[in-house]
Amino acid sequence: MAASYEDLRDFISAVEKIGALRHVRGADAHLELGAITEVAAGKQDGPALLFDEIKGYAKGFRIFTNSTVQSRRAALALGIDPALSPLQQLKEWKQRRSGLSMIEPVAAKEVLFLQNSQRGDAVDLSVFPTPVWHQKDGGPYIGSGSLVIMRDPDTGWINASIYRVQVHGKNRVTVQFDHTGRHGNMIAQKYWDRGQSCPVAVVGGIDPALFISGFEYLPEGKSEYAFAGAIKGRAIEIADGPVTGLPIPARAEIILEGHLLSAKDITLPEGPFGEFTGYYAADKRPAPVMDVSAVHYRNDPILLGSPPMKPPRFHFGLPFRAAGIWSDLENAGVTDVQGCWQHVSQLMTVVSLQQRYDGHAKRAGLIAAANSYMGRLVVVVDEDVDPSNLADVMWAVTTRCEPSENVDIIRNAWSSALDPRISPEDKLRGVTSHSKMIINACKPFSWRHDYPPSSALSIEEALEIERKWGDVIR
Template identity: 65%
Template sequence: MNVDYSDLRDFIDKVDAIGDLRRVSGARLEYEIGAITEVAAGLSHCPAILFDKIPGQPAGNRVFTNATVGAKRAAMALGIDHTLTPLDALRAWKERRSKLTLIAPQVTDDVPYLENVMDGEDVDLRRLPSPVWHPDDGGPYIGSGALVMTRDPESNWVNSSIYRIQVHDEKRVTIQFDHNGRHGAIISKRYWDKGEPCPVAIVCGQDPALFISGFEYLPEGASELDFAGAIKGAPVPVHPGPRTGLPIPARAEIVLEGLLMPFPQDSLPEGPFGEFTGYYAADKRPAPIMHVTAIYHRHNPILLGSPPLKPPRFHFGLSFRAASMWSNLEAAGVTDIAGAWQHVSQLMTVISLKQRYAGHAKRAALIAAANSYMGRIVVVVDEDVDPSNLADVMWAVTTRAEPSEDVDIIRNAWSSSLDPRISAADRDAGLTSNSKMIIDACIPFQHRDSYPKTSALSLAQSNEIMRRWRAEIG
C-alpha cells in the first residue's frame, strides 16, 4: 500500500475526511497557536489543527499542526491502514520499510511554490506566519518541522533534514544544528572551511512523507528525497531552486532560499527553545545566520508546524524509530521479537518477545539500549504484553520484575546536549553521555511453567473482540 496524498493540502483533506481535523480561527502567533497545539495533542482523540485568520497576517496564511501526532494520521502518512491497532500498524510499517525501493525525485515544471515570489529587497519574513511556540522561547520560529536542504560541495549529495529555524528580522534566520555530527552541519562546514557561505533552501510546508524522511536516521550520502519517494511509491516532483539550484519539492507550501554564513565568524544568539524532553535544554547560544535572498510560496500558504512538546506528546503517533530498532534486533540474530515501542517521546523503549532461552531478554535489552538515543529506560516484556500500551507495560513491571534482581545500569551511553539532566559544564565540554536502566519485566525464564496464570485476554483475543464489536464499544 502506498500513500494516496500528493501534497500537504491533499493530506489535510484526507485527515478531514476521517474526522481528525479541527479548524481554529483568530489564534495569535505569540504562543496562542502553540498553546492550542499542545492542549490538543494531549487530548485522547488528539486532533490535527488548521489555524486561519491569524491576527497580523495576510488573509489566507495558515498554520497546520499535530499533522502526524495521532496514530491514525501517522499510519496514513506512511501508507498504512489507519484502522489497525498502533502495534499492528507499526508491524506493518516495519515489514513495508524492509521492502522499500528508493525512488529518485523527478524534475517538473509544474511548480506551485513559485506562485508568489519575494526576491532581494522585497524579502520580508514578517509576511509569513512564525509562531512563538512555547511561553519562554527566545523568539518566533518559522521552522519547527521545516526541511533544511543543503548540497555537499564535494560529492553533490543533497541532504534534507529537520532543524529548527528562528526568525530574527525580515531577512535573517538562524539554523540550529543539534550537534556537529548532523549531516547539515557537516555539509555547511565544508563550505565554511573554504571561506564560503553554504547555499540553503528551507521548506516550511512539505508533505508528511518528506517530513518523516527528514527525521529518519539515514546514512551519509543517502537521499531523504529518495526515501520519501519510496514511502509515496512515486517520485517526489522537484524543481531547481532559482537561487540555489537545489531540488526543491515542487508542491511545497513555503520555501526560503539563501546563504548560511560561515560560523562562528557570523552568528546570532539563538533560543532558548522548548525541547521534546519537556524542558529548555539551554539558554541562548550562537547559531549560524542564513541571509534569506528569496521567498516563494503558494497562494494562501500553509506553514507545517511541529513544535517539540512535553511528553508523551511527540511528532509521530507511531513509534517508527522503534520499527528500525525492531529490525536491528532481528538483524543481530535476536529471534521471536513480538513488538517494540518507544514511550515518553522516545526516552523509554519497550521490547516484547517470546522467551526461548535464559538470557534472551537481557540480550535484546542490551542491543536496544545501545540504539536508544537519549533514552534512560529499556524494558523487556513477554509476548502477552502490548509494548505500545504503557499501562500494560507497567503491569508487567510491577508484577514480574524484582527490583533487586531484574534491574541493570549501563553507564556512559548515548545521549545528547538536549538532555536536561546533563550539567551545563559537561554540556559545554561535549560530555553528553548518560546512563541507561534495563528492567527485565519478563516472567523469570526458570519459572515460566509455574508462574501464576494471567486472568486477562490475550492480545489476539482482545484484538478479535475489537474487530467484531468496534462500532458498539469503540
C-alpha cells in the same frame, strides 16, 4: 500500500475526510497558537489544526499543526491501514522500511511554489505568521518542521533534513544544528572552509513523506528525496530554486532561498527553544545565519508547524525509531521478538518477546538499551504483553520483576546535550552520556511454566470480543 497524497494540502484534505481536522480562526501567533496546539496534542484522539485569520496577518496565510502526532494520522502519512492495531501498524512499517526501493526525484511540469515571489530588498519574512511556540522561547520560528536543503560541493549530493529555523529580522534567519555531525553542518563547513557562503533553501509546508524522510537517520550521501519517494511509491517532483539552483519540491508551500554565512564570520544567538523532552535543557547558543535573498510561496500558503512539546506529545504518532530497534534486534539474531515500542517521546523503550532460553530477554534488553537515544528506561516483557500499551507494560513490571534480581544499570551510555538530568558542571566538561536502566519484566525463565497464570483474556481473545461485541460495549 503506499501513501497516496500529492502534497501537504492533499494530506490535509485526507485528514479532514477522516474527521480529524479542526479549523481555528483568530488565534495569536505569539504563544496562543502554540498553546492551542499543545492542548489539542494532549488529548486522547486530538485533532490536527489548520489556523487561518491569524491575528495581525493576511487571511489565507495559514499554519497547520499536529499533523501526525496521533497514530491514525501517522498511519495515513505512511500509507498504512489505520484500522490495524498500533503495534501491527509499526510492524508493517518495519517490514516495508527494510524493503523500500529508493525512487529518485523527477523534474516537475508545474512549479507551484513560484506562484508568488519576493526578491532582494523586497524580501520580508514578516508577512508570514511565525509562532513563538512556548513561553520561554527566544523568538519566533518559521522552521519547526521545515526541510533545509543543501548540496555537497564535492559530490553534488543533496541533503534535505529538518533543522529548526528562527527568524531574526525581515531577511535573516538562523539554522540550528544539534551537533557537528549533522549533514547540513558538514556540507556548510565545506563551503566555509573554501571561504564561500553555503547556498541553502528552507522549505516550509512539506508533506508528511518529506517530513518523515527529513527526520529519519539516513546515511551520508543518501537522498532524503529518494526516501520520501519510496514512502509514497512515486517520485517527488522538484524544480530548481531560481537563486540557488537547489532542487526544491515543486508543491511545497513556502521557500526561503539564500546563503548560510560562515560561522567564522558571523553567528546570532539562537534559542532557547522548548525541546521534545519537555524542557529547556540548552540555553541561547550561537548559530549560523542565513541571508534570505528570495522568498517564494504558493497562493494562500500553509506553513507546517511541528513544535516539540512535553511528552507524550510527539511529532509522529507511531514510534518509528522503535521500528529501527526492532530491526536491529532481528539483524543481531534475537529471535521471537513480538514487538518493540517507545513511550514518553522515545525516552522509554519496550521489547516484547517469547523467551526461548535463559538470558534471551537480557540479550534483547542490552541491544535495545545500546540503541535507545536519550532513553533512560528499557523494559523487556513476555509475548502476552502488548509493548504499545503502557498500562500493560507497567502491570508486567509490577508483577513479574523482582527489583533485587531483574534490574541492571548501564553507565555512560548514549544521550545528548539536551538531556535535562545531566548536571550543568558535567555538561561544561563535555559529558553527554547518562545511565540506562534495563528492567526485565519477563517471568523468570527457569520457572516460567509454574508462574501463576493470568486471569485476563489473551490479546487475541480480547480482539475477538471487540469484533463481536465492540458495537454494543463502545
